[in-house]
Amino acid sequence: MTTPDPALDLAPDMVVDPAVEAHLAATREARLASYFELLRIPSVSTLPEHAGDMRAAAAWIAAELARIGFEHAEASPTPGHPVVYADWLHAEGAPTVIVYCHYDVQPVDPIELWETAPFEPFVRDGRVIGRGSADDKGQLHMHLRAAEALFATRGRLPLNLRVVFEGEEEASSSSMPGWLEANRHRLAADVVAVTDTGFFEGNIPAITESLRGILYTQIDVSGPPTDVHSGSYGGNVENPANALARIIAELKDRNGLVQVPGFYDDVVPVDPAVRARLAALPFDEAAYLARIGVPALAGEAAYTVLEREGARPTLDVNGIWGGFQGDGAKTIIPAHAHAKVSMRLVANQDPLRLFELFRAHVLEIAPPGVRVEVQRLGTGRPVSTSVDQPLVRAVAKALQATFGREPVFMRSGGSIPIAEMFEQQLGLPVVLMGFTNPDDNAHAPNESMVLANYETGIRTICLLWDMLGRDGLE
Amino acid sequence: MTTPDPALDLAPDMVVDPAVEAHLAATREARLASYFELLRIPSVSTLPEHAGDMRAAAAWIAAELARIGFEHAEASPTPGHPVVYADWLHAEGAPTVIVYCHYDVQPVDPIELWETAPFEPFVRDGRVIGRGSADDKGQLHMHLRAAEALFATRGRLPLNLRVVFEGEEEASSSSMPGWLEANRHRLAADVVAVTDTGFFEGNIPAITESLRGILYTQIDVSGPPTDVHSGSYGGNVENPANALARIIAELKDRNGLVQVPGFYDDVVPVDPAVRARLAALPFDEAAYLARIGVPALAGEAAYTVLEREGARPTLDVNGIWGGFQGDGAKTIIPAHAHAKVSMRLVANQDPLRLFELFRAHVLEIAPPGVRVEVQRLGTGRPVSTSVDQPLVRAVAKALQATFGREPVFMRSGGSIPIAEMFEQQLGLPVVLMGFTNPDDNAHAPNESMVLANYETGIRTICLLWDMLGRDGLE
Numbered sequence: 001m002t003t004p005d006p007a008l009d010l011a012p013d014m015v016v017d018p019a020v021e022a023h024l025a026a027t028r029e030a031r032l033a034s035y036f037e038l039l040r041i042p043s044v045s046t047l048p049e050h051a052g053d054m055r056a057a058a059a060w061i062a063a064e065l066a067r068i069g070f071e072h073a074e075a076s077p078t079p080g081h082p083v084v085y086a087d088w089l090h091a092e093g094a095p096t097v098i099v100y101c102h103y104d105v106q107p108v109d110p111i112e113l114w115e116t117a118p119f120e121p122f123v124r125d126g127r128v129i130g131r132g133s134a135d136d137k138g139q140l141h142m143h144l145r146a147a148e149a150l151f152a153t154r155g156r157l158p159l160n161l162r163v164v165f166e167g168e169e170e171a172s173s174s175s176m177p178g179w180l181e182a183n184r185h186r187l188a189a190d191v192v193a194v195t196d197t198g199f200f201e202g203n204i205p206a207i208t209e210s211l212r213g214i215l216y217t218q219i220d221v222s223g224p225p226t227d228v229h230s231g232s233y234g235g236n237v238e239n240p241a242n243a244l245a246r247i248i249a250e251l252k253d254r255n256g257l258v259q260v261p262g263f264y265d266d267v268v269p270v271d272p273a274v275r276a277r278l279a280a281l282p283f284d285e286a287a288y289l290a291r292i293g294v295p296a297l298a299g300e301a302a303y304t305v306l307e308r309e310g311a312r313p314t315l316d317v318n319g320i321w322g323g324f325q326g327d328g329a330k331t332i333i334p335a336h337a338h339a340k341v342s343m344r345l346v347a348n349q350d351p352l353r354l355f356e357l358f359r360a361h362v363l364e365i366a367p368p369g370v371r372v373e374v375q376r377l378g379t380g381r382p383v384s385t386s387v388d389q390p391l392v393r394a395v396a397k398a399l400q401a402t403f404g405r406e407p408v409f410m411r412s413g414g415s416i417p418i419a420e421m422f423e424q425q426l427g428l429p430v431v432l433m434g435f436t437n438p439d440d441n442a443h444a445p446n447e448s449m450v451l452a453n454y455e456t457g458i459r460t461i462c463l464l465w466d467m468l469g470r471d472g473l474e
Numbered sequence: 475m476t477t478p479d480p481a482l483d484l485a486p487d488m489v490v491d492p493a494v495e496a497h498l499a500a501t502r503e504a505r506l507a508s509y510f511e512l513l514r515i516p517s518v519s520t521l522p523e524h525a526g527d528m529r530a531a532a533a534w535i536a537a538e539l540a541r542i543g544f545e546h547a548e549a550s551p552t553p554g555h556p557v558v559y560a561d562w563l564h565a566e567g568a569p570t571v572i573v574y575c576h577y578d579v580q581p582v583d584p585i586e587l588w589e590t591a592p593f594e595p596f597v598r599d600g601r602v603i604g605r606g607s608a609d610d611k612g613q614l615h616m617h618l619r620a621a622e623a624l625f626a627t628r629g630r631l632p633l634n635l636r637v638v639f640e641g642e643e644e645a646s647s648s649s650m651p652g653w654l655e656a657n658r659h660r661l662a663a664d665v666v667a668v669t670d671t672g673f674f675e676g677n678i679p680a681i682t683e684s685l686r687g688i689l690y691t692q693i694d695v696s697g698p699p700t701d702v703h704s705g706s707y708g709g710n711v712e713n714p715a716n717a718l719a720r721i722i723a724e725l726k727d728r729n730g731l732v733q734v735p736g737f738y739d740d741v742v743p744v745d746p747a748v749r750a751r752l753a754a755l756p757f758d759e760a761a762y763l764a765r766i767g768v769p770a771l772a773g774e775a776a777y778t779v780l781e782r783e784g785a786r787p788t789l790d791v792n793g794i795w796g797g798f799q800g801d802g803a804k805t806i807i808p809a810h811a812h813a814k815v816s817m818r819l820v821a822n823q824d825p826l827r828l829f830e831l832f833r834a835h836v837l838e839i840a841p842p843g844v845r846v847e848v849q850r851l852g853t854g855r856p857v858s859t860s861v862d863q864p865l866v867r868a869v870a871k872a873l874q875a876t877f878g879r880e881p882v883f884m885r886s887g888g889s890i891p892i893a894e895m896f897e898q899q900l901g902l903p904v905v906l907m908g909f910t911n912p913d914d915n916a917h918a919p920n921e922s923m924v925l926a927n928y929e930t931g932i933r934t935i936c937l938l939w940d941m942l943g944r945d946g947l948e
Contacts, residue, residue: 231888414705
């Protein structure tokens with residue numbers, strides 16, 4: 001646990017309730033044991049053989065929620081894995097917050113790169129190592145323990161909470177639209193706190209103020225019904241792989257600008273305040289380059305690395321294939337060639353409108369002599385939260401009080417589908433608050449959570465709920 | 475068997491020797507039985523499980539050669555499959571011709587598309603159906619039977635023949651350079667008759683006057699050491715698949731012209747005589763388009779389809795791959811992407827010089843931020859035979875006399891590595907003479923040989939050898 005910097009000028013109400021702190025100090029060992037118990041359940045949502053583990057994890061969490069004081073705790077069925085729901089709604093006049101985390105984890109492959117068994121967590125050098133220690137069972141467990149500390153010391157919470165713990169975040173949240181719709185009646189709230197993000201490079205406390213949206217497509221180019229001989233037909237028959245390469249090349253210029261007409265029409269110019277916030281971040285470009293392991297960075301020259309990641313749209317090939325992929329030489333014109341092409345979007349780009357523009361442009365630039373189809377495989381709108389949003393301000397204060405440092409604001413280049421769903425389907429504001437260390441190896445071998453982030457973050461949550469209970473969302 | 479058009483004004487010495495014709499007429503059934511016997515040996519050179527069949531086929535052919543009258547018949551070992559060699563060199567003062575065929579065949583996959591067992595040949599609608607019936611065991615067998623008819627009726631041949639029957643033509647002829655070098659002492663000859671080509675569309679007798687050369691390469695583009703998240707890094711990290719697409723797109727313009735500087739420096743302009751010969755061919759572009767099954771043809775506007783195929787170089791992607799190829803969406807920037815890129819070459823392009831130009835250009839146009847390597851996987855020089863070559867003139871006359879129609883001259887878009895080897899390694903002129911019907915399904919299911927081509931072609935060979943024995947190569 002990090003001790004707040006004594007030099008910080010904190011208001012007297014900006015400290016964790018001493019009774020809560022005493023409870024947390026006394027239960028540290030039990031807390032770690034419970035955290036490990038949850039991590040030991042291999043809740044891999046995408047692998048069918050773990051369906052039983054998914055049910056076990058959901059049941060474990062629902063039982064914990066009920067035990068510590070929540071009501072209506074249940075593993076709520078979906079066509080996929082259950083959503084764990086619970087609530088406590090007796091803080092009259094106080095705000096209602098939905099807490100969102102997910103209890104499913106990524107597969108462990110490549111297993112051979114793990115230094116230890118992924119579902120046998122242990123502590124080394126101040127970190128809990130194991131699959132899910134950070135993403136997102138660690139953060140889910142922090143919410144459990146924070147609520148427990150408040151219930152245990154007072155028999156109640158200072159605000160109204162609804163808990164929504166998903167089991168398919170690593171599987172595209174595919175059951176969530178249906179579940180949100182079916183459970184709309186018990187999802188009334190003032191705001192959603194999505195706890196699935198983390199801190200900035202150097203483990204600096206951070207709030208994510210935006211996520212990029214996404215448009216994911218597949219381009220299918222076909223020529224002759226079967227592969228034909230490149231000697232007999234080369235020079236007369238348009239080659240689907242050459243045609244696909246031409247289409248992809250013409251989608252983006254050498255400066256990284258997407259060439260689809262209308263692509264930038266709705267892009268909000270980077271706000272001077274955003275630009276200033278990003279410029280103030282302690283970003284080390286040389287270290288970034290070294291970490292990625294490429295000879296040079298690419299991208300739009302008029303923007304910084306963090307602006308390109310967080311405030312500018314882009315286009316990438318995620319996969320490409322066609323024809324002969326073996327060793328040696330096979331002399332064919334492939335019958336077909338394919339590419340997965342995705343675009344990351346920023347406010348106020350509309351993925352559905354962009355798909356129409358994209359598709360029309362691909363068909364427009366396709367060479368004659370081949371047939372081209374464009375499929376839409378997925379969309380997500382960009383999400384952003386004003387830094388002046390009341391919950392954001394409160395989270396910032398709570399982070400500063402507990403971690404001893406004013407948080408920075410980050411703009412994530414990624415997308416979290418559930419954030420968009422809460423916004424679009426339920427019309428609720430979403431705040432992205434999370435505590436993981438940026439070197440957590442989420443989705444990779446040797447995932448880890450810095451124990452100080454976990455412990456201090458529990459205090460942050462307790463303080464935050466107390467602040468909201470006292471001051472509301474003002 | 476086609477009867478020569480009685481209207482043809484043939485010189486009296488331009489008919490098949492009546493004794494030979496009588497022998498052939500009397501042995502027709504035995505000939506078909508022997509043809510089927512050879513086809514039943516599944517001599518697939520590229521599949522290790524057929525190594526024994528390859529030896530059996532070589533032994534069968536060597537025994538036949540010895541039986542009918544050749545000398546020094548043997549299955550000559552190589553690091554791969556044997557070369558069957560034999561000779562008969564007692565026609566003093568007459569020319570010496572090397573006859574080249576191959577006894578290996580393509581694999582039969584996709585086996586489910588064959589209407590009958592590929593190695594159980596049978597006759598239907600005037601065709602022999604079975605793997606190798608045309609390419610090239612059928613044509614090899616024609617040479618056996620033609621020589622047999624001459625030996626049987628006269629006890630000798632009218633000219634000197636050396637037989638070279640390869641077992642690895644469908645496996646890149648990889649043992650042939652070494653075998654030719656080691657057997658140089660017994661390969662002295664005036665000319666090589668490579669019998670592995672066929673007739674023009676409509677089954678019109680034809681002589682192939684040129685083959686394109688080839689330069690086969692692989693482009694490897696790499697970025698970060700592992701796939702990285704396209705959300706986190708999209709817009710800042712050059713994507714190897716996008717970079718590869720750009721490189722490929724810039725190798726060729728929309729008109730089909732290769733953009734590698736110097737690529738056309740050594741290309742011989744299409745000769746007016748060649749242009750006239752190709753223009754005179756009964757080529758049906760609509761039927762060609764319908765047969766390939768593409769919506770439109772592509773290529774250099776200044777050239778006809780047959781000029782593009784036979785007299786112009788080109789560039790094709792034979793395969794491309796990188797990143798995610800599964801169903802659905804995976805949001806990555808792939809660590810690497812690859813393409814097999816081959817160029818078909820014409821006189822006087824040098825594949826080794828072009829590789830250096832190609833490689834330099836690829837590295838020149840590669841975007842910064844990725845590493846690019848270019849491998850050379852294979853080369854072959856273009857081959858061409860003057861239409862005034864004495865053996866070509868003789869073949870043309872023999873075809874006209876036996877098939878009743880003046881042959882056309884074709885320029886093949888493909889490459890036959892062995893033709894280049896005879897030319898380059900042994901300095902011998904090569905003539906491409908062959909009898910297969912153009913719809914023979916070589917390399918595909920339901921391969922077939924038109925029996926009339928087979929029967930008449932045997933007469934063509936007998937007449938040709940007699941003409942050469944009498945007139946020499948004049």
